[in-house]
Amino acid sequence: MTAARDAVFDRLAEHRRATEGVTLRELFAKDPARFETFSVAQDDLLYDFSKTHVTAETLSLLVKLATACGLESRREEMFSGAKINTTEDRAVLHTALRAPEGSKILVDGVDVMPEVLAERAKAAAFAEDVRSGELRGATGKTFTDIVNIGIGGSDLGPAMAAIALSPYAQKGLTGHFVSNVDGAHIADTLKDLDPASTLVLVASKTFTTLETMANARAARAWLVEALGEKAVAAHFAAISTNAEAVSAFGMDTDRMFQFWDWVGGRYSLWSVIGLSFEILIGAENFQKFLDGGHEIDRHFREEPIARNIPALMGLIGVWHRNICGWPSHAVLPYDQRLARFPAYLQQLDMESNGKSVTRDGQPVSTRTGPVVWGEPGTNGQHAFYQLLHQGSDVVPADILMAAVPHENVGDQHAMLLANALAQGEAFMRGRTTEEAAEILRKAGKSDAEIAALAPHKTFPGSRPTATIAYRTLDPRTLGRLIALYEHKVFTQGVIWGINSFDQWGVELGKELASRLIPVIKGEAGTNDLDGSTKGLVEHLARLRGG
Numbered sequence: 001m002t003a004a005r006d007a008v009f010d011r012l013a014e015h016r017r018a019t020e021g022v023t024l025r026e027l028f029a030k031d032p033a034r035f036e037t038f039s040v041a042q043d044d045l046l047y048d049f050s051k052t053h054v055t056a057e058t059l060s061l062l063v064k065l066a067t068a069c070g071l072e073s074r075r076e077e078m079f080s081g082a083k084i085n086t087t088e089d090r091a092v093l094h095t096a097l098r099a100p101e102g103s104k105i106l107v108d109g110v111d112v113m114p115e116v117l118a119e120r121a122k123a124a125a126f127a128e129d130v131r132s133g134e135l136r137g138a139t140g141k142t143f144t145d146i147v148n149i150g151i152g153g154s155d156l157g158p159a160m161a162a163i164a165l166s167p168y169a170q171k172g173l174t175g176h177f178v179s180n181v182d183g184a185h186i187a188d189t190l191k192d193l194d195p196a197s198t199l200v201l202v203a204s205k206t207f208t209t210l211e212t213m214a215n216a217r218a219a220r221a222w223l224v225e226a227l228g229e230k231a232v233a234a235h236f237a238a239i240s241t242n243a244e245a246v247s248a249f250g251m252d253t254d255r256m257f258q259f260w261d262w263v264g265g266r267y268s269l270w271s272v273i274g275l276s277f278e279i280l281i282g283a284e285n286f287q288k289f290l291d292g293g294h295e296i297d298r299h300f301r302e303e304p305i306a307r308n309i310p311a312l313m314g315l316i317g318v319w320h321r322n323i324c325g326w327p328s329h330a331v332l333p334y335d336q337r338l339a340r341f342p343a344y345l346q347q348l349d350m351e352s353n354g355k356s357v358t359r360d361g362q363p364v365s366t367r368t369g370p371v372v373w374g375e376p377g378t379n380g381q382h383a384f385y386q387l388l389h390q391g392s393d394v395v396p397a398d399i400l401m402a403a404v405p406h407e408n409v410g411d412q413h414a415m416l417l418a419n420a421l422a423q424g425e426a427f428m429r430g431r432t433t434e435e436a437a438e439i440l441r442k443a444g445k446s447d448a449e450i451a452a453l454a455p456h457k458t459f460p461g462s463r464p465t466a467t468i469a470y471r472t473l474d475p476r477t478l479g480r481l482i483a484l485y486e487h488k489v490f491t492q493g494v495i496w497g498i499n500s501f502d503q504w505g506v507e508l509g510k511e512l513a514s515r516l517i518p519v520i521k522g523e524a525g526t527n528d529l530d531g532s533t534k535g536l537v538e539h540l541a542r543l544r545g546g
């Protein structure tokens with residue numbers, strides 16, 4: 001398989017060498033129908049990749065690459081519950097979490113769907129009871145504030161989705177998301193809350209994560225101080241795969257919502273990890289979110305690769321990363337409520353594909369996941385777009401936009417869309433030195449001034465972007481967007497031959513932090529530490545008055 005893949009990589013590299021000088025402007029000039037050829041719709045959602053350098057030949061080679069790597073068979077393995085996360089001996093079935101009633105998905109010969117549906121119903125009933133006031137705090141007050149304590153996949157998803165779908169949130173209910181072990185996070189969150197009307201959800205797949213357990217203890221102490229030990233059961237719920245750890249922590253497993261080891265943390269928003277956000281938007285909207293994800297599962301599973309949006313996103317990303325050699329990828333939502341979407345995608349993409357060994361433990365022979373980053377437009381325009389337009393590195397980007405806003409504030413949505421489109425156009429067209437000189441000439445500048453200024457006002461252009469445009473950011477569309485990126489990441493993992501579903505790279509830091517806690521507290525010595533760490537510990541100790 002690697003040999004077949006590398007042969008296609010070689011052909012792609014050769015194709016790149018032959019076409020490298022061709023600009024995006026030239027591609028559009030040569031083929032005015034590029035937009036029709038190089039865009040794919042899934043209902044109202046359009047993926048336009050015409051502003052990348054992909055041509056019919058590139059596309060055909062990328063499809064060959066997918067075939068050479070067995071994308072279709074690996075995709076089927078995932079959907080059918082095979083244990084493709086080999087280092088943890090686990091199936092990868094976040095797709096089951098959004099599968100409709102009547103689906104049958106086997107893990108070790110057992111259909112997981114009855115449990116999935118039962119837990120989905122239990123979470124929906126709980127969410128509705130909190131929303132209606134049926135379920136109340138220990139003193140009889142209805143809940144007004146939902147505090148989700150989690151980190152990584154147990155935080156980023158619900159926190160991102162709560163912002164994205166805030167127009168659907170019930171009035172009088174506020175979501176709070178505490179993740180950082182920095183005590184400032186929990187302290188700032190709790191300081192203005194009334195314990196009597198606060199519901200705390202402790203979300204952790206393992207229920208052993210240092211940050212989450214520390215914050216959960218702090219929240220518990222805060223509640224107990226105000227309402228007494230007896231109030232804990234009414235104000236806390238646990239979300240985990242680990243019932244034993246939940247009871248060891250002193251929490252009632254009756255108030256536990258469960259998911260399964262075949263759900264990766266960064267793929268868990270679809271499970272009961274989404275409970276905080278489900279309480280905010282309601283069970284009906286949460287179901288629409290799941291349905292949106294499932295629509296993309298069907299699209300990914302059924303569409304031919306050349307018309308398959310997540311597969312194309314993945315393959316074009318491989319083209320940018322491996323063949324063009326561009327090391328990062330920006331996500332630029334022109335949709336303020338997707339403000340945390342780039343951060344969410346950082347975990348999804350970088351924790352999945354930031355790997356250097358193949359599935360069988362051999363060093364990879366290609367570059368793997370890019371650095372993923374981004375901020376909403378138009379804010380990014382006034383911050384880092386300078387580099388995107390004129391910096392010495394090319395940064396391929398996704399530009400996301402909704403046709404219809406939730407609120408019509410004057411003509412601001414037209415302004416937003418105009419900016420989004422203008423940026424895509426500017427990245428594509430650029431501005432030649434001659435064009436810059438002409439503008440300066442028309443502005444009455446002298447020849448000397450033109451010569452001095454024109455290079456600074458030149459834009460290289462030919463910087464690729466893909467645009468994802470959809471009707472409106474509703475629950476279904478958020479589900480579709482997330483699932484698109486999940487399958488993009490999957491596609492790339494298959495091409496690179498890596499396991500996208502483990503995350504061993506986060507362990508070393510955790511181990512060293514556990515060893516350093518007693519050192520910082522002065523309960524263990526510094527002798528075993530390297531010179532720098534020892535020096536820093538001692539410097540901090542002096543500043544702390546130790």
Ligand SMILES: O=P(O)(O)OC[C@H]1O[C@](O)(CO)[C@@H](O)[C@@H]1O
Pocket residue numbers: 151152153154203204205206207208209212265266351503506
């Ligand atoms: O849900 P848990 O088990 O607390 O883990 C939180 C996060 O920590 C990680 O394991 C990384 O440290 C992520 O993969 C995960 O989403």
